Amino acid sequence: xxxxxxxxxRPAVTVDITVFTFHENELKVLLxxxxxxxxxxxWALPGGFVDVDENLDAAALRELAEETNIKNVYLExxxxxxxxxxxxxxxxxxxxxxxxxxxxxxxxxxxxxxxxAGHADWFNVYDLPQLAFDHHAILGYAVQRLRWKLEWTAxxxxxxxxxxxxxxxxxxxxxxxxxSLDKRNFRRKMLAAMSEGVSVLEETGDVRKGDHRPAKLYxxxxxxxxxxxxxxxxx
Amino acid sequence: xxxxxxxxxRPAVTVDITVFTFHENELKVLLxxxxxxxxxxxWALPGGFVDVDENLDAAALRELAEETNIKNVYLExxxxxxxxxxxxxxxxxxxxxxxxxxxxxxxxxxxxxxxxAGHADWFNVYDLPQLAFDHHAILGYAVQRLRWKLEWTAxxxxxxxxxxxxxxxxxxxxxxxxxSLDKRNFRRKMLAAMSEGVSVLEETGDVRKGDHRPAKLYxxxxxxxxxxxxxxxxx
DNA sequence: CCAAAAGTGTTATGCTTACACCCATGC
DNA sequence: GCATGGGTGTAAGCATAACACTTTTGG
Numbered sequence: 001x002x003x004x005x006x007x008x009x010r011p012a013v014t015v016d017i018t019v020f021t022f023h024e025n026e027l028k029v030l031l032x033x034x035x036x037x038x039x040x041x042x043w044a045l046p047g048g049f050v051d052v053d054e055n056l057d058a059a060a061l062r063e064l065a066e067e068t069n070i071k072n073v074y075l076e077x078x079x080x081x082x083x084x085x086x087x088x089x090x091x092x093x094x095x096x097x098x099x100x101x102x103x104x105x106x107x108x109x110x111x112x113x114x115x116x117a118g119h120a121d122w123f124n125v126y127d128l129p130q131l132a133f134d135h136h137a138i139l140g141y142a143v144q145r146l147r148w149k150l151e152w153t154a155x156x157x158x159x160x161x162x163x164x165x166x167x168x169x170x171x172x173x174x175x176x177x178x179x180s181l182d183k184r185n186f187r188r189k190m191l192a193a194m195s196e197g198v199s200v201l202e203e204t205g206d207v208r209k210g211d212h213r214p215a216k217l218y219x220x221x222x223x224x225x226x227x228x229x230x231x232x233x234x235x
Numbered sequence: 236x237x238x239x240x241x242x243x244x245r246p247a248v249t250v251d252i253t254v255f256t257f258h259e260n261e262l263k264v265l266l267x268x269x270x271x272x273x274x275x276x277x278w279a280l281p282g283g284f285v286d287v288d289e290n291l292d293a294a295a296l297r298e299l300a301e302e303t304n305i306k307n308v309y310l311e312x313x314x315x316x317x318x319x320x321x322x323x324x325x326x327x328x329x330x331x332x333x334x335x336x337x338x339x340x341x342x343x344x345x346x347x348x349x350x351x352a353g354h355a356d357w358f359n360v361y362d363l364p365q366l367a368f369d370h371h372a373i374l375g376y377a378v379q380r381l382r383w384k385l386e387w388t389a390x391x392x393x394x395x396x397x398x399x400x401x402x403x404x405x406x407x408x409x410x411x412x413x414x415s416l417d418k419r420n421f422r423r424k425m426l427a428a429m430s431e432g433v434s435v436l437e438e439t440g441d442v443r444k445g446d447h448r449p450a451k452l453y454x455x456x457x458x459x460x461x462x463x464x465x466x467x468x469x470x
Numbered sequence: 471c472c473a474a475a476a477g478t479g480t481t482a483t484g485c486t487t488a489c490a491c492c493c494a495t496g497c
Numbered sequence: 498g499c500a501t502g503g504g505t506g507t508a509a510g511c512a513t514a515a516c517a518c519t520t521t522t523g524g
Contacts, residue, residue: 077314084290185514445501448501
């Protein structure tokens with residue numbers, strides 16, 4: 001095997017990805033069961049080494065696809081964790097990512113473990129196993145970021161199927177923010193939300209039938225992705 | 236010289252720090268003039284390689300001290316830049332930091348260049364030279380972060396001397412946000428700002444004498460650092 | 471007809487904004 | 498006494514928050 005030599009020691013660089021989705025009224029995160037030491041058999045965030053000629057974002061997407069078979073996620077960089085002791089194998093700096101997967105994408109895509117991972121599975125964020133490395137801290141940071149983004153931007157979009165009811169949307173908010181919300185105020189606020197003069201939500205015209213009164217279906221308007229940008233404090 | 240060998244190629248990891256201060260009504264950033272290629276003679280953000288057994292934050296503080304003689308800054312991680320082509324010497328991933336230095340600290344500390352740097356100097360953020368590498372992008376990102384933090388938290392504190400007038404504080408806001416603000420509304424909002432039930436600003440009882448009517452001096456109350464946390468959108 | 475979830479308005483309060491004049495000092 | 502920056506109040510409009518009942522469907 002060929003080797004690579006440098007004048008100074010270099011840390012290894014990895015990416016780790018926290019993927020959230022929303023299913024059965026629970027906020028879920030995707031974990032893999034490690035096949036190899038350290039922490040063999042333990043649960044961890046998906047991730048792996050960054051190739052030398054590879055973008056960080058690309059590395060995150062590649063590792064996600066390789067280890068869990070997931071594609072088409074919303075992805076953003078979260079934070080870089082570099083405590084010297086965070087990996088018992090030596091110095092490993094990890095660039096943590098934050099990803100959101102909609103329920104229908106999650107259903108479509110078979111989440112299955114790749115080469116280095118035993119299993120891949122979804123866990124309720126509020127009921128987690130022990131995690132390898134400092135992944136608990138990374139996940140905590142990711143939850144914070146998710147809460148913040150949900151309050152101030154329209155990322156709820158990425159956690160839901162293309163069409164959804166207002167009650168489903170409210171459940172996402174309530175679960176992620178870990179609080180309960182007033183139904184009337186929630187609906188008014190959501191329906192009033194505008195992005196560049198265009199409503200964030202639009203009716204599809206369809207309804208979802210259930211055991212009781214059918215609920216109108218909505219979709220996020222195409223332009224409404226990062227809209228509703230953080231409000232300015234000084235006009 | 237000893238060498239270090241690995242089975243797979245590893246990127247080098249650096250930190251780069253964007254240090255802001257406020258002086259003579261200008262928002263300034265600290266740059267160093269590079270002595271070595273690439274970009275010898277050009278201006279760049281201070282920074283350098285992370286030691287293998289060193290925290291990322293510690294690396295940022297060490298490089299800042301070594302290259303510019305600056306200590307006692309407010310420091311936070313900004314973003315990690317890892318485009319494969321961002322450094323002509325090869326793959327270098329940089330963890331960018333964001334730092335704020337108060338005017339009196341800036342005055343106390345002789346900003347002077349260290350080993351690898353020709354000069355260190357303060358530049359008006361709105362009137363910059365060409366920067367080496369992707370440092371212009373990093374700086375742009377840092378300015379965004381500063382604007383955001385100034386609007387939503389009390390970081391203005393870190394850019395001013397321990398005691399300051401409300402007009403000086405307003406000038407910081409106006410310069411950083413690149414806008415003008417209503418004096419009465421600004422004062423009311425600042426004086427009303429509370430953190431955990433305690434006023435963010437308190438009068439020192441002293442005044443600053445100038446050419447005209449003396450201005451009351453204020454300080455940030457000790458607890459008022461990250462206070463005035465981002466307001467919740469859902470009660 | 472009953473259970474269950476969907477859906478809907480009003481009022482009070484507090485915050486945000488826009489706006490113009492007097493005050494204290496040094497020269 | 499005058500020039501200069503320091504300092505102050507109010508009214509209108511808007512967004513937020515609290516709160517309970519009717520509607521529609523399936524069984």
